[in-house]
Amino acid sequence: MSFADVRDDGAGGLALEARRVEKAFGEKRVLRGFDLSVAPGEFVSIVGRSGCGKSTFLRLLTELDVPTAGRILLGPDGSATAASVVRMMYQEPRLLPWASVLDNVLIGLGDGGRSAGRLASARSALAAVGLADREREWPAVLSGGQRQRVALARALVSNPGILALDEPLGALDALTRIEMQSLLESVWQSKRFTALMVTHDVPEAIALGDRVVLIEDGSVTLDIAVDLPRPRQRGSQAFGSLEARLLDQLMRRADSPAGVV
Amino acid sequence: MTTSSAAIDLRRPEVSAGSRSHTKRVAVPSLAAVVPWLIPVSLICIWQAGSSLGFVSTQFLPSPTDVIAAAYALTMTGELPTHIAVSFQRAASGFLLGGSLAFVFGLLNGLSRTSELLTDTTFQMIRNVPNLALIPLVILWFGVDEGAKLFLTSIGVFFPIYINTFHGVRTVDAQLIEMARSYGIGRLNLFLKVILPGALPSIFVGVRFALGIMWLTLIVAETIAAKSGIGYMAMNAREFMLIDVVVLSIVVYALFGKLADVTARALERRTLSWHPSYQKV
Structure with missing residues (x-):
């Protein structure tokens, strides 16, 4: 894996296009006729109820699974491979407990030793998430938010064209979550990668996304551009009406409102 | 013991502070090192005493x-x-x-x-x-x-x-x-x-x-x-x-x-x- 050497620092995002993607597990069709196109450097929030297929789409995007039909095209000519341009951040940090913070970030560069260049990349990624002084620590001594920041540094150290985030802040407490949202926003603004974030949290989706995409029953049912200046004011009227519109759509199919997060 | 060290405290605080932290540094880990051996050592002492006082026959158990x-x-x-x-x-x-x-x-x-x-x-x-x-x-x-x-x-x-x-x-x-x-x-x-x-x-x-x-x-x-x-x-x-x-x-x-x-x-x-x-x- 030498993508890190190929792509320059801050090379920017890559386009992504999903065309008529289908995914079935036996009888169960999780994605059906799924279309989505994302411009380079765009931040797309994906919301939907549990089991709507949003996490499945991220697994297809990162090639952890293969689509039953349809294609996902990456890069300007649609020929880039997921292994070289897509990085994934999970709900759990998934850090190696026996490796220092710095060595965990180095994992993000794939195979290879501790060359000066790789160490410098890892250190600058750590600095970008505000953990420059913790590189020697074990993950066990960090807080949940700090561990997730290490995971973010690991995902970004190779300057990926596309970052997929599967409920990355879902396990954090409310205050840490807000801190992480603004960190994520500022890192995205400086590196300009394309971001796809799956979330259950509608305000979070609006706060971060250029677009919010709603997935229901395996396909996109709503695609709204969020034309609000960043950083977004959650209390503002425009924010509130967007939130109401999305929640309304989410609840329409709900049997009981208690099921909606 | 406590009172005398307190008296020294008043007169020469810097020296006694130094010596107190010194004894503390030595005493704490050595206590942890000594405790596990308390039972084996006491058993050996009892054993030795039993042999020396003739309670235990040396034919049965040597001292x-x-x-x-x-x-x-x-x-x-x-x-x-x-x-x-x-x-x-x-x-x-x-x-x-x-x-x-x-x-x-x-x-x-x-x-x-x-x-x-x-x-x-x-x-x-x-x-x-x-x-x-x-x-x-x-x-x-x-x-x-x-x-x-x-x-x-x-x-x-x-x-x-x-x-x-x-x-x-x-x-x-x-x-x-x-x-x-x-x-x-x-x-x-x-x-x-x-x-x-x-x-x-x-x-x-x-x-x-x-x-x-x-x-x-x-x-x-x-x-x-x-x-x-x-x-x-x-x-x-x-x-x-x-x-x-x-x-x-x-x-x-x-x-x-x-x-x-x-x-x-x-x-x-x-x-x-x-x-x-x-x-x-």
Whole structure:
């Protein structure tokens, strides 16, 4: 894996296009006729109820699974491979407990030793998430938010064209979550990668996304551009009406409102 | 004591503060080092007192000083160091041979289903035979040669290390493996950076079990079929009614066992320093 050497620092995002993607597990069709196109450097929030297929789409995007039909095209000519341009951040940090913070970030560069260049990349990624002084620590001594920041540094150290985030802040407490949202926003603004974030949290989706995409029953049912200046004011009227519109759509199919997060 | 130091405090605060923190620094760790030995040392004192006051017959149990005297005498003749060296060498070679085979098969069967299918059933069958039950057969095969002791200790050491290595490899967090794969980590690094360190705590559990079994097997093998070693020394002494030497042999085994455990623990603490239970806050 030498993508890190190929792509320059801050090379920017890559386009992504999903065309008529289908995914079935036996009888169960999780994605059906799924279309989505994302411009380079765009931040797309994906919301939907549990089991709507949003996490499945991220697994297809990162090639952890293969689509039953349809294609996902990456890069300007649609020929880039997921292994070289897509990085994934999970709900759990998934850090190696026996490796220092710095060595965990180095994992993000794939195979290879501790060359000066790789160490410098890892250190600058750590600095970008505000953990420059913790590189020697074990993950066990960090807080949940700090561990997730290490995971973010690991995902970004190779300057990926596309970052997929599967409920990355879902396990954090409310205050840490807000801190992480603004960190994520500022890192995205400086590196300009394309971001796809799956979330259950509608305000979070609006706060971060250029677009919010709603997935229901395996396909996109709503695609709204969020034309609000960043950083977004959650209390503002425009924010509130967007939130109401999305929640309304989410609840329409709900049997009981208690099921909606 | 407290009052006088308080009085000094008033007069020369900087000196007494320094000396107080100094005594504190020395006293705290030494207390932790002393406490575990309180019971063994008191037992020896009671034992010595019982012997000296004639409550315990020295025909039945020699006094600690007799044992020390025997140790001194046998050290002077060179017998004790020779027997210790022989036993130690047997234990070490059996541990290395059995342990490394167990480690290799544990890893192999943990990583490969084919290898597991091929060998695990066989290992599980052999494991259920008590290794000491093999002694008659081993004597027929090897006589009282070194081969007999090496064979028995290797087999004894093999199973705890094999099972725990296998279990350790199998229980490495699948999410970490998926993460490493998604970052393009190749097979070799996946093994070195994720699987092996993840299996290590379990492997150490196996090693500590194995050390216990190693001594047990060796003692029995040496008392039954040997011409040298601590076990032989004890059996030989029994024939001549040298009860002080018999007790000395047991003490030597106890010290050896403790030494092996201390070594394993130190190694564990060093390699598992990342583990929350080994971190001193």
